Amino acid sequence: xxxxxxxxxxxxxxxxxxxxxxxxxxxxxxxxxxxxxxxxxxxxxxxxxxxxxxxxxxxxxxxxxxxxxxxxxxxxxxxxxxxxxxxxxxxxxxxxxxxxxxxxxxxxxx
Amino acid sequence: xxxxxxxxxxxxxxxxxxxxxxxxxxxxxxxxxxxxxxxxxxxxxxxxxxxxxxxxxxxxxxxxxxxxxxxxxxxxxxxxxxxxxxxxxxxxxxxxxxxxxxxxxxxxxxxxxxxxxxxxxxxxxxxxxxxxxxxxxxxxxxxxxxxxxxxxxxxxxxxxxxxxxxxxxxxxxxxxxxxxxxxxxxxxxxxxxxxxxxxxxxxxxxxxxxxxx
Numbered sequence: 429x430x431x432x433x434x435x436x437x438x439x440x441x442x443x444x445x446x447x448x449x450x451x452x453x454x455x456x457x458x459x460x461x462x463x464x465x466x467x468x469x470x471x472x473x474x475x476x477x478x479x480x481x482x483x484x485x486x487x488x489x490x491x492x493x494x495x496x497x498x499x500x501x502x503x504x505x506x507x508x509x510x511x512x513x514x515x516x517x518x519x520x521x522x523x524x525x526x527x528x529x530x531x532x533x534x535x536x537x538x
Numbered sequence: 539x540x541x542x543x544x545x546x547x548x549x550x551x552x553x554x555x556x557x558x559x560x561x562x563x564x565x566x567x568x569x570x571x572x573x574x575x576x577x578x579x580x581x582x583x584x585x586x587x588x589x590x591x592x593x594x595x596x597x598x599x600x601x602x603x604x605x606x607x608x609x610x611x612x613x614x615x616x617x618x619x620x621x622x623x624x625x626x627x628x629x630x631x632x633x634x635x636x637x638x639x640x641x642x643x644x645x646x647x648x649x650x651x652x653x654x655x656x657x658x659x660x661x662x663x664x665x666x667x668x669x670x671x672x673x674x675x676x677x678x679x680x681x682x683x684x685x686x687x688x689x690x691x692x693x694x695x696x697x698x699x700x701x702x703x704x705x706x707x708x709x710x711x712x713x714x715x716x717x718x719x720x721x722x723x724x725x726x727x728x729x730x731x732x733x734x735x736x737x738x739x740x741x742x743x744x745x746x747x748x749x750x751x
Contacts, residue, residue, distance in 0.1 A: 436548070437548065437551070440548045443552070447556065450559070451559030451560070454563055455565070458566040458567055458570050459566050459573075462569070462571075465570075465574055470577040470578070470581040473581035474582075476585075477586060478588065478592075481589030481593060484589075486596075488593070488597055489599055492599070492604055496606070499607055500611040503608065503612060503614075504611055504615065507615035507619065508618075511618055511622045514619060514626075515626070517747055517748075521745050522630055524745055525742045526633035528745060529631070529742060530637045532741075533638065533734065534641065
């Protein structure tokens with residue numbers, strides 16, 4: 429009777445040990461998979477942040493090109509206004525300037 | 539050992555084993571989660587550092603694009619203004635040439651033409667010289683003998699001024715050339731204007747581009 433009980437207990441202990449061994453095996457598997465996952469998570473996280481940064485950088489440069497074109501157009505428009513003013517001012521004085529130069533050349537020779 | 543004690547013992551052995559197994563797996567899961575978090579943070583830190591540098595470079599590039607566009611546009615603006623001023627100054631010189639052309643049809647011009655010929659002949663050093671005039675001036679009755687004497691006095695070289703056979707394409711003035719072709723003096727009105735152009739341009743600019751009203 430006692431032998432039967434002890435045998436049964438040993439059997440249960442063996443099963444318990446097997447369960448523990450299985451749990452250890454599973455634990456190792458979890459850690460092994462985590463190592464592989466960690467590389468993937470690293471790559472994905474790194475790639476995602478870099479991708480967003482590249483997009484932001486491209487956007488900054490793209491916006492700068494648009495702003496540069498706007499600034500350039502403003503300056504050229506301002507230049508056109510300046511040229512127009514210059515032309516209008518000069519137009520009134522062309523005859524006077526020509527007269528002055530003409531006189532200088534003639535008097536220079538006399 | 540009673541049967542109930544035996545069952546309790548078996549249950550405890552199995553429960554303890556299960557508890558330990560669960561704890562082992564739980565610890566592993568926690569460790570795995572930790573590794574993942576650590577790697578995620580590591581990647582995030584590295585990528586953010588690099589991203590910061592990437593953004594700084596892009597911002598620098600952006601500043602450079604804008605500054606360069608502004609600088610180029612200002613250069614273009616200055617060029618447009620300068621180019622317009624040159625065009626207007628050219629118009630003044632063309633107007634001066636037109637007026638000089640009209641002036642060459644007056645008697646007052648004879649004296650000036652003779653002084654241009656004499657001055658050119660003196661600059662050429664006297665001697666046997668041919669004087670090229672435009673076709674209109676070619677018909678004028680100029681005092682070549684008197685001019686020759688004046689040049690001879692000024693240079694000390696025996697001088698003989700004669701009209702060249704072919705007329706010159708000029709609004710006025712004269713081209714003086716030695717008969718051997720070694721010396722040539724351009725005293726046309728166009729040449730006179732060109733020689734004085736640099737001195738005249740600032741004066742013209744002052745008249746043209748100063749607002750009077």
